[in-house]
Amino acid sequence: MAVSREKESLARVLAHEGGYSNHPSDPGGPTMKGVTQRVYDGYRKSKGLAVRSVKGITPDEINAIYDRQYWDAIRGDDLPAGVDYVLFDGAVNSGPGRSIMFLQQALRPAYTGRIDGVLGIGTMAALKADKNSDALIDRICNARMAFLKHLGTFGTFGRGWTARVAEVRSIGQAWATGQVPQAASFYDGGQAKAFVEDANAAPSTAPADLATGAGTGGLGLSGYLYDLQNQLSPLSYTSEWIGKVVVVVALASALLAMGGIGYRWYANRKAKHLAAALGTVPA
Structure with a gap:
């Protein structure tokens, strides 16, 4: 899009992520400002630097990781106002591929391709054809909540996730309708990573x-x-x-x-x- 909302979106994501966390039930493990130890190790190694505790991550490293691994991964600058932030927040919480899957689910039936987490030609065409970003953000957040409710960790982190997604929905829709979005807040538990590996198993027949x-x-x-x-x-x-x-x-x-x-x-x-x-x- 013509105007990038990356900086404003990142400020709100960081508010949701809080500081350091290492909850025993959080699949992300040790995490600082939303960056897990695993992601930080990968970043440091890619720069030829020795790995160290994620507690020591610098502001420049945080900005670089969020820019390359999350904002660019969801093509934030190519997305409509509000949709960019909603996908960005989902990417940080559940991974870029999963957040794109929320979008693909929300674009049905206009989007007829596979739900594969790839922001390709078909997904972008369906997104361009959708002229109501306000309603689309509703459907994206609904898909995200449906996913979260099927995770085995929902009992532990569900209240925080629910509050976070509700605020993401409100902020995203404000951007989509040309309003000034509210500041984001921290919700305990909402910073826990939500990965598909923790999904409940289907009941046996x-x-x-x-x-x-x-x-x-x-x-x-x-x-x-x-x-x-x-x-x-x-x-x-x-x-x-x-x-x-x-x-x-x-x-x-x-x-x-x-x-x-x-x-x-x-x-x-x-x-x-x-x-x-x-x-x-x-x-």
Whole structure:
């Protein structure tokens, strides 16, 4: 775009990131102002410098890392006002590829390509065709929240992430509509990294298969017992006893089979929602 909002966006991202953190449940590990030790090590090595604690990162190094690895990675200067900041903040929190996936999900159905985290020709064409950045930012943030809610660490950091994304949405939409955006605040837990590696696993359909199989087998057994009852009908006492067993087995088997079918529907539904949130299928 004609005017770069990198400096203003970075100021707000840094407010969200706070200072040094090293929460045992944060997959980012030791982090200073949003830069993890791993990212800092990579940066230092690329410059031929010895690695050191991320606590010692300098302002110049912070600016260089954010510029090259996050702002340039999401092509910030080529994005509409507000969208640039929203993707930038998402990139710092979950990685540039993941943040671009939020955008691709939000651009459906205009964007028909793969949700692959690559800001290529198809994604940029769909973005250019979208004339309502305000609404687009809503959808990007919705996709981001859906992703966060499917992470195993949401129980620990969910409140902070939710507050952070709400503020990102507000700031981004202010830029998109030509208003002056508010300053950003720090929310405890909101600085924790949100990576797809921490996503919840889809529920297994094995219990459903087991229950359905057992129910089907039980129905078969009840049919056999019913035939046996007919053969023993002259022996009224035995026949009556078998009849009661047939009813019990049939009811239990039907419940098992129905439960298996119901659980399979539930498991498949959860798996579909998980896949959509993680961008593994078209949203």
